[in-house]
Each structure stands twice: as C-alpha cells, then as structure tokens.
Amino acid sequence: MTESKAYNSNFSLKINTPIVSVKNISKRFPGAVALDNVNFDILEGEVHALLGENGAGKSTLVKILYGIYSPDKGEIYVRGRRVRINSPKDAIKHGIVMVSQIPQIIDRLTVAENIILGLEKYGLTSRISEVRDFIKVKSKEVGIAVDPDIEVWKLSYTQKQLVEILRALLIGARILLLDEAITFLPLIEKRKFYKFIRNFVDEGGSVVLITHKIYEAMDIADRITVLRQGRVVGTVRRDEVSPDDVRKMMFAEKSAQITYERLPTSKPRDVVALEIRDLWVMGDYGVHAVKGVNLTVKAGEVVGIAGIAGNGQKELIQAVIGLRKVEKGNIMLYSEDVTNKGVAKIRVKGVGYIPDQPARFGVSLDNNIEENLAMLPAITRRIIKWGAVRELARKLINEFNILTPSSKAPVKLLSGGNIMKVLVSRELFVAKRLLVAYNPTRTLDEVTAIMVRKIIKEKAAKDGVGVLIASEDLDEIFQIADTIAVMNSGKIVGTFPGDKANRDEVERLMVM
Amino acid sequence: MVLVKRIKPLPLGGILIPLLSIVIGILISTIILYVIVGASPIITLSCVVSSLISPEIVLTFLFLTILGVALLVAFSGSIWNIGAEGQLWLGTAAAAYVALFTTLPQAPIVAKIVMVLLAMVLGGAWAAVAGILRAYLNIDEVPVTLIMNYIAYYVINYLVRGPWLGKETWGYIRTDMIPDQVKFVLIPGSTTITYEVLILAVLTIALTYFMLKYTALGLRIRILGSNPDALKAAGVNVRALIITALAISGAIAGAMGAAQLAGYLHRISYPIESHTANYGYTAILVAWLSMLDIRAIPIAAYIVSALYQAGISMQIAGVSGASATYVFIGTVLLTFTVLRVFSEYTIKIVRR
Numbered sequence A: 001m002t003e004s005k006a007y008n009s010n011f012s013l014k015i016n017t018p019i020v021s022v023k024n025i026s027k028r029f030p031g032a033v034a035l036d037n038v039n040f041d042i043l044e045g046e047v048h049a050l051l052g053e054n055g056a057g058k059s060t061l062v063k064i065l066y067g068i069y070s071p072d073k074g075e076i077y078v079r080g081r082r083v084r085i086n087s088p089k090d091a092i093k094h095g096i097v098m099v100s101q102i103p104q105i106i107d108r109l110t111v112a113e114n115i116i117l118g119l120e121k122y123g124l125t126s127r128i129s130e131v132r133d134f135i136k137v138k139s140k141e142v143g144i145a146v147d148p149d150i151e152v153w154k155l156s157y158t159q160k161q162l163v164e165i166l167r168a169l170l171i172g173a174r175i176l177l178l179d180e181a182i183t184f185l186p187l188i189e190k191r192k193f194y195k196f197i198r199n200f201v202d203e204g205g206s207v208v209l210i211t212h213k214i215y216e217a218m219d220i221a222d223r224i225t226v227l228r229q230g231r232v233v234g235t236v237r238r239d240e241v242s243p244d245d246v247r248k249m250m251f252a253e254k255s256a257q258i259t260y261e262r263l264p265t266s267k268p269r270d271v272v273a274l275e276i277r278d279l280w281v282m283g284d285y286g287v288h289a290v291k292g293v294n295l296t297v298k299a300g301e302v303v304g305i306a307g308i309a310g311n312g313q314k315e316l317i318q319a320v321i322g323l324r325k326v327e328k329g330n331i332m333l334y335s336e337d338v339t340n341k342g343v344a345k346i347r348v349k350g351v352g353y354i355p356d357q358p359a360r361f362g363v364s365l366d367n368n369i370e371e372n373l374a375m376l377p378a379i380t381r382r383i384i385k386w387g388a389v390r391e392l393a394r395k396l397i398n399e400f401n402i403l404t405p406s407s408k409a410p411v412k413l414l415s416g417g418n419i420m421k422v423l424v425s426r427e428l429f430v431a432k433r434l435l436v437a438y439n440p441t442r443t444l445d446e447v448t449a450i451m452v453r454k455i456i457k458e459k460a461a462k463d464g465v466g467v468l469i470a471s472e473d474l475d476e477i478f479q480i481a482d483t484i485a486v487m488n489s490g491k492i493v494g495t496f497p498g499d500k501a502n503r504d505e506v507e508r509l510m511v512m
Numbered sequence B: 001m002v003l004v005k006r007i008k009p010l011p012l013g014g015i016l017i018p019l020l021s022i023v024i025g026i027l028i029s030t031i032i033l034y035v036i037v038g039a040s041p042i043i044t045l046s047c048v049v050s051s052l053i054s055p056e057i058v059l060t061f062l063f064l065t066i067l068g069v070a071l072l073v074a075f076s077g078s079i080w081n082i083g084a085e086g087q088l089w090l091g092t093a094a095a096a097y098v099a100l101f102t103t104l105p106q107a108p109i110v111a112k113i114v115m116v117l118l119a120m121v122l123g124g125a126w127a128a129v130a131g132i133l134r135a136y137l138n139i140d141e142v143p144v145t146l147i148m149n150y151i152a153y154y155v156i157n158y159l160v161r162g163p164w165l166g167k168e169t170w171g172y173i174r175t176d177m178i179p180d181q182v183k184f185v186l187i188p189g190s191t192t193i194t195y196e197v198l199i200l201a202v203l204t205i206a207l208t209y210f211m212l213k214y215t216a217l218g219l220r221i222r223i224l225g226s227n228p229d230a231l232k233a234a235g236v237n238v239r240a241l242i243i244t245a246l247a248i249s250g251a252i253a254g255a256m257g258a259a260q261l262a263g264y265l266h267r268i269s270y271p272i273e274s275h276t277a278n279y280g281y282t283a284i285l286v287a288w289l290s291m292l293d294i295r296a297i298p299i300a301a302y303i304v305s306a307l308y309q310a311g312i313s314m315q316i317a318g319v320s321g322a323s324a325t326y327v328f329i330g331t332v333l334l335t336f337t338v339l340r341v342f343s344e345y346t347i348k349i350v351r352r
C-alpha cells in the first residue's frame, strides 16, 4: 500500500514562486456553493495534490483554471499577472491543460486522430505522422504503450485517460491539471508515471493532482490542499503531515471510519449463485479476450478478480451480465443456463451490475435521480409509481450521502463521485441474488468507498447475495474478497482464499 | 464578450422562445415577401392576423395537434420519424376499406371504432418497418420513413385507380363516398369540425401525456434519446423499444388519417400527391416548435395552422403563390432554431 517516498523531490530547497495564484474565488451553482472564497497557489516545479471528499469542489476549481467555468468572484494570476481565462483556449495560452475526470475523447476516432483534433481545436496543427511518432515515444515514457492507430472505443477507461494525458503534453502543457486521471494505473505503470511527473516538474512544470488515494498524494505530492464543502481547510507540506492528519482534514470525525482491514469472511451458502464454465469471449480486437475461464461464486460469497486493466476482466464481466457474446462455454445463474440470453433476461433474476464506464452504461446523465431509478426493469415494470420511486430516491440519497440539490436534478450536475453513488446505490438495491461489478468504488472518496465495501459484504453475509467483483485496485480486492482469483491474459492464473492470499504472490501473477 | 453555456435554461424559455420566434419570423417573412413578390406588408400582416382568429384553422389545428403528438413520441427518443405523411395516409386507406368494403357500417359506432383501430394498426405497422430496420440492421430511419411516404402514396394511388375505383365518380378518379352513417358528426355551427375528431385530439394528448410521464415505456423512450447504452445495461430491450416508439408514433398518425377520411374528405381522390395537405410534413414543425414538451404541442399547432391559413389567404388575395406558406413556416423554424441556441447560452461581457 505504501510506496517508497523516492518520488518526492527535495522540494524545500528550491526557491519557489507561484506560477498560478487563485485569489478569493467563489462559484455558486443552483442549489450548491461549489467554491467559497478559495485561495490556492500552484508553485513552479511542484506537484500539488488537491484532496477532498466527493462534492468538495475539486473539479470545479480545476475547471475554472481551465476556462470551462467562469468564477462568480475572485481573481486568477499567472506569473504574477492578472488573467481572465474564459475558455480552454485561453488556459492553453498560459500553458494550463486539464485532463478530466470523465474522458472527453471521441470513440469513433483513433488515438492519433483524437489528438490531432484536440490540437486543431486550439489552433495548433501537426502532421499525423509526427503525432503518431510522438504517441509511440511519449506513451512509453509516460507509462503505458498506446497504439496510435487503435480506435478509442476499444480502450479501457484508464487507457482513455492516458490518451488525454498524451494530448495535454503534445499541446505543450506546463501546468498539468490531473482530475483523478491516474488512480487506476497498474502498479508498474504508475511508478513509471511518477517518475515522468518528477522529471516534468524538475524541468519547471507544475502538476495539480486530484485523487482519492491518500497514499498517491503522499507518494508524489510536494504540497497538499484539502477542500471541504467548497472551502479550503488548509494547505500543508507533505512532509509535515501523516496520512491520518490529511484524512482528518478531509473528513473530520468521519475519518475514523476509514480502515483497510480485511472485512471478515462471510460464510458462503451451499448454493452456487454463478457458475462460469470454460468461457471464451471475443475482445474488441478480434482475438479472444477471455480464454477458457472457470469460476464459481457461491451464494453469500464475494469473489474478487485481481488483475491489471486489459487482461479480459471487462469482457468477462460484460459476458456474465449478457452485454457481450459468449463464443464458447456456459454461464449458469442459480443452475439455470443464461449463456447468451441477453441482459434483460439476466437482470430480471435479481442481478445488479456496476459497469466500467458509469456515465455510459450506468446512468443517463440528462435524467434525474428518480428517472435513473425508475428506468430499471427491476424497479418499474409498466406503470411508474413516482411516489414510491421518490421514497426510494430519498432513502438512497440519505444512506449514501449523495450530494444533490434534489432528487429531481439532472444527474450530470452532480460531482463525479456523486454520480457514481447514484449508480452504486441503485445497483446494490436491485442486487437481490447476484452482484456483478467492475471497479465499484472508482471515483468514490475513501469514506464512501469503504462504506460501499461494507454494504457489499453485508449483502453477501446477510442476504446471501453472490458477488463477482473485478477491480484494478488491489487494496479493494484484499479488503473485500472471500476468494481472490487473479486474471492475466484472459485466464485465471491463480485462486486463493482471501484470508490466506499473499499480496506479493498475487502481484507477481498479475504481471507475469 | 464571450458565449457561456447556461447552467439552467432561461426561465420561461419554454414559452418565450417559440413565441418570440413566431413574431420575429413573421416580420422577416413580411420583408421577404415584400422584396421578392412585392406583397404589401399591410396585406401580409393583415392576412396573418386575420388567420389567427379565423375559424377555418380549427380543423387544421386539431389534425396538427394529433400529428404533432405522434411525432413527439418518436422525437423524444431521438427517432426521427419523417414518415407521418405516409403513416396517416395508410390510416386513411385502412378506414376507407372498412367503410367501403365491409358490412360493418351497418353498425355505425362499431364501424367508426374499427376504422380508427385498423388505421392505427396499419399506420403503426408501416412505421414499425422502419423501426425494425433501425433496431436490427442499424439503418437510419430518416431516409426509410421518407421513402415509405412515397410508397404509401403509390400503393393508395394504385388502389384508387384500380380495385377501389368508385362507381359514381362523374369521371373523376376516386373512390365512392363513404356511407353517411360512418361519417363523423359535425358539431352544430361548424362545417368542418366533428365530435369524434375533438375527442380523438383530447384522447391523444391525454394518453400520450400519461404514457410519457407515468409509464416505464414512456420514460425509457425519453432516455433512449440521451443514453441507449445505459438502457441496455439496465436490462431494457432496446430493439423492442425503438420499434415500439415508432409503432406508437405511426399508430397515432394513422388515427388522424382515419379522422381525415371520416370527418372531412369522405373519399380518397387520385392522385394523393395533389390532394394531400401535407400535414405529415407540417407536423414536423409543430413537434419541433414544442421543444418536445407535450403541453406546448397545441400552442405550436395553433400557430402553425394560422400561418398555414395565412399562406392560403394570401394566395386567395392574389398577392402571392402557394409558396407564402412555406416562407412563413421556413422562416419561423429558422428563427426558432437560432433563438434556441442562444437560449442555451448567455452572453457575458468580460473586461480585458
């Protein structure tokens, strides 16, 4: 969990001047004060972590710096001069580039085409051959090799974020704003990326890093600013605080709920909830992504699939829920063969699903929370009982502490983590017999993520729900899984009881 | 000065924008008609104003309301049904079949109901063809529904010239008049408006409102427009949903087709192309002007039918050709589109 601190620079020795200075910025949205008199400095050559619970105002702050929102009040200075940033184009002129929480790239185009398009939008041009070379070289340097000619829809969420980082670098970013962009990089790639960031700031660049992983911030940041309900709680040097201090700043008394201890193993029932037999599933590249997987999930058991993104987990999960065609093999749900029966037939049997791309496969952003609940066949058959749906919405909003002006506000107005809460709370509610999930706590703050894991565990232990979770977050797998299955290159390469699994062994199998 | 996207649309935008675009659109049309055909602005404006209070527009208003709702159902799901014209004429043909070639008219009430129902089935099935092509083969519904309008014309023209040709037609190519007892009943004092059409319009609005607001089907059609993938992952059969949305849309258009036969035309004349009022196309404007809010459909239908009538009065007054209608409607649509973009943005003055 803790990494070496080798990535932190000897920051204190440098003479640092604020390259960007935010003074007394406020931003109010209908029903929410996102930022309230915020002061925030980005120094030259620093990595500055911006932390805070879901809805604290982090994304709003970087969006203001990138010219997506304009502040109601306050000033921005770049290199000591007052500036107005009215559009990303203005921001880019000052060298400020943001990589957003939700990837903003176009699915139909290739990586290279997307990057070219990004350049043209800001009045920059480049030849496709140059861009392709840049991608090939730079992507390796940054951490993950990306094929410039692959169409973007074939990429995973994490890979898309990498493409955005590449684009930012090509634009010539000096001040890189990363909104939860690297959280899910696999370990080795993450180390490479840390090194890259270190080089970047050593050469005079600056990075603002938004993350929900305290250790990520502790590993790489020079300074940390914590936001809470739109206000700055404080800015501290990383070497003067402990992770717990930071958590207290973020969550106050709720920080006591944070624990990474293994949740107690639930007693699986003697009923098989999900049985996957010799499953073969095609990936988007025309080759098999899942190659003969066998897995059993008992009722009341939590099976966690550990693995680096892109080893077939996404395809496996999609096949189980019925979104992807099974080429060979069987999927049995409580002894009933549901292979290639389609999502509708599988979902009605009390199956909850938390997908990889929440904004696309999870919720409809233009609709409000009530509508996002009522749209599920598991909640509404024919006539919608809005009274009951509202009741349910209120219950979930309270239980999961969803920050929203009302249950009638379009979901797209919520913060990234709160959108995820809408999805997760709904799916946990409908998962009466089986829950299938991919990165179920991505974008959630620590307190909420741990609460979600506890609820999942409770559903397994108390209600006998079978749970299949694939996660790129090993901490999550180790905390929650009764059985850990390691997936690598489309195969399950090892299965361990959760309480006896050895972390080094699991990591070794993941990268093998 | 910069354009900033509004967080919330303008208050009253729902009513204000359409009304404003009508006023501006009419003024621009007046100028266009003056410059191009030399129509006196006074005559143009008086034609428009008198149309607004003309009783002649009521029937058009009712028909456009029904069709506007029909299109709204499909448009809500981002399914661009351009085929209301064909669907409604198929409804007309279905109703004519019941009225002319079955023994049902002996029981008039049953006959009227069957006429409307069969029209709905046929109109719905006609639209569902495009739905099936879209759902299973991912073929764009716009060209399909459009082409099917011409196929509908062709089929009906064939029937009217051949098997359905009337016996007492005085040399015209047309069907016989439908029996008196299945004609819709005029309300006292009107020469065009019937009880049945009124009922049909009210029922269409009420049921569709209910469907969109209180049924899972309606909600899912609305979500279909913004995020079909989420529906699929939620376990909704998206293919069936697309087909159903188009079928409902076509069925409502078909019902209007039956009403036009029993309430007004009373027979089908060859060729359809020169006897149709093109309501199926005009209704696209109605649905669009309503900003896909069913409560605004009658308002939009009223305005469009007035403009429609204004064009006709100008033609009668001899100041311009039939094209005046299209000038009005086209200009209003354009103004509306421009205003709508502005309503979603706000202009901010920023000191540099």
Ligand SMILES: Nc1ncnc2c1ncn2[C@@H]1O[C@H](COP(=O)(O)OP(=O)(O)OP(=O)(O)O)[C@@H](O)[C@H]1O
Binding pocket: A029, A030, A032, A033, A034, A052, A053, A054, A055, A056, A057, A058, A059, A060, A061, A101, A403, A404, A412, A413, A414, A415, A416, A417, A418, A443, A445, B007
């Ligand atoms: N466009 C918008 N319209 C209305 N409210 C908004 C909008 N964008 C953000 N908000 C509100 O502002 C507050 C702060 O949101 P923001 O996205 O900055 O949070 P965040 O700190 O990035 O949270 P997360 O960790 O969940 O991503 C939230 O209450 C959110 O609902």
Ligand SMILES: [Mg+2]
Binding pocket: A058, A059, A060, A101, A179, A415, A416, A417
């Ligand atoms: Mg955010």
